[in-house]
Structure formats: structure tokens, C-alpha cells
Amino acid sequence: MSDNLIMSQYQNTPSGGRIHPHKFTLWVAIGSICMMFAAFTSAYIVKRNQSKWLDIDLPIAFWYSTIAIIISSITIHLAFKSFKAREMVRYRTLITITAILGIVFCVLQFIGFSELKNHGIQIFGQGSNPAASFLGVIVGFHVLHVLAGVAAILFIFIKAYSSKLKNYSIVPIEMISTFWHFVDLLWIYLFIFFMWVR
Template sequence: MIAVQTERNRIHPHKFTLWVAMGSIIMMFAGLTSAYIVKKNQANWLEFSLPGIFWYSTLVILLSSVTMHLSVKSFKARELGRYKALITLTALLGLVFIIMQYLGFTELESRNIALTGARSNSSASFLFVITGLHMLHVLGGVIALLVVFTRAFAAKQRHYSAVPVEITATYWHFVDVLWIYLFVFYNWIS
């Protein structure tokens, strides 16, 4: 009985690795946003408002977290049809988020706010680098979703483990919360 209880309290090695990686990602974004604050106090800082599409992309990523949560619940309840539909919707919402972010950057460029290059300002470049890194992390989450998606539609598997789905969900919720932090930071903190 004690051995069973000890086994239940241990964290899966893949989940532990994910938590370590997320800690590293948090430190990276904390450093970048700290540098943003320091750089903002310089005289040549350009003030501009975020594109409105960033608000809509925030709603999209929040909705994707809801569909991810529901997909995990469906997987654990062995409702595979519902799980497949929800994991597909989550991956699509992730792609929509990335596309909306890209459209936000093109809107900034159309307003003559250069993100990179000789005519760029450090404020726009910081926004581009920080948000671009977040988009890469979301893309990594979409790839993980596509792996889980592929497994869901593959032939029957020998064992029914929720660990890959839980790891993907944890990471997905993490990039969601990370975007909320960045969005609040850009709009109210910085």
C-alpha cells in the first residue's frame, strides 16, 4: 500500500522536464520584459498603440485554452469523437492566433512603425522580438497538438495513456497565460 501511494505522488519524468523548460521560458520572458522597461526610459522611445487585432487574438487563445481543457476531459472520459473534434479545434485556434499576430505586425508596418531594419525604433523591435518569440512557442504548441492529433486519428493504440495529452495541455495553457502576461504588460504595465 505504501509503495502504491509513493508511486502516485511521483511526477512523470516528461511532466517534470516540461516544468523545468517552462521555468526557463519564464526567466527568458522576464528578462526580455525587464529589458523593455529599462530601454523604455531612454529618450528615443516611440510610443504607439497595439493593433486592435491583438485584442481579438487574445480572445482566440483564451478560447483555445477552453477547448484544450475540454479535450483533456473528453480524452480521460474516453469520448474519443469529442476529443478528436476538440483537439482539432484547439490546433486550428492556435494557427488562427499566429495568423492574427502576423496581421498585427503587418498593420504596424502599414502605420510606418518599422519592426526591424535601419528605420526601426527599439520599442517596435522589442515588441517584435518578444511577441515573435511567443509566437514561436505557440507554434511549438501547435506542433505538439498536431502530434497528439495524429495519434488520435491513428490506428488503435495498445495502451491508453493520458500523459501526452496532459503534457500538451499544460504547455498550451502555459503559452496562453504567457500571452496574457505579455498583453497586460504591453497595454498597462509598460
């Protein structure tokens, strides 16, 4: 009962070349996610101006994770290009590398927090400072979005292998690639934000 099946009954209605509705939906969703992080970061700014704010140096691991996610953006872009060129072997390798880099990014973020913990900065629980808790919540929710991207890659992968029909629609990979670049840019924004606004 996919929507494709339902839509396939319909004849075409010529209405000019517009953006694919699913891609458009993704862009609106990206706007929505931006609002969520805008809320987080503005709450951070409001809270920072109140008493008892802890000045935290970002852990080194965050620098490495930044590099990892930037590389993953490049690999998914190359994967998208090879998909368009129908170089499927190259595409599969690159998309796998992207997913692995995504997981590496998440692990590095986790290492970053254990680094902070070793320096005696408590993220959650009794005695935690809101500055550290904010870092934990915001970075944590960004990691969830990266993991969502990894899950999406796994999903199209499994679909590509399980389906008997060869599917050459570029829409899914294009959408994942857009989302991946967005998550990358979101992290760069957060990283710069945390470095400057302390």
C-alpha cells in the same frame, strides 16, 4: 529504441506517489521559458528609460488574438476532459479546434504587425525604433511557442492514427494541455505588459 522500451525491462521500485518525471520536466522547462521572457521584458523596461523611445498603441488585432487564445485554452481543457472520459470523437473534434485556434492566433498576430506597418511603424530594419523591434521580437518568440504547441498536437494526432496499438496514456495530452495553458497565460501577461509599460 524509445525510453519506454528500455524502462519496460525494469522491475518497479515502490517509492511513493510522485509526479510523473516527464510532467515534472515540463514544469521546469516552463520555468526556464519564463526566465527567457523575463529577460526580454526586463530588457524592454531598461531600454524604455533611455532616449528615443516610441510610444506605440497596440493594434486591434491583438485584442482578437487574445480572445482566440483564451477560447483555445477552454477547448483544450474540454478535450482533455473528454479524453479522460474516453469520448474519443469529441476529443478529436476539440483538439482539432484547438490547433486551428492556435494557427488563427498566429495569423492575427501577423495581421497586427501589418496594421502597425500601415501606421508607419517599422518593426525591423533601418530606421526602426527599439520599442517596435522589442514588440516584434517578443511577440514573435511567443508565436514560436504557440506553433510548438500546435506541432505537439499534430504529433500526438499522427501517432494516434499511425500506431496499431491503442494508447490510452493521458500523460501526453495532459502535458500538451499544461503547455497550452502556459502559453495562453504568457500571452495575457505580455499583452497587459505591453499595454501598461509603454
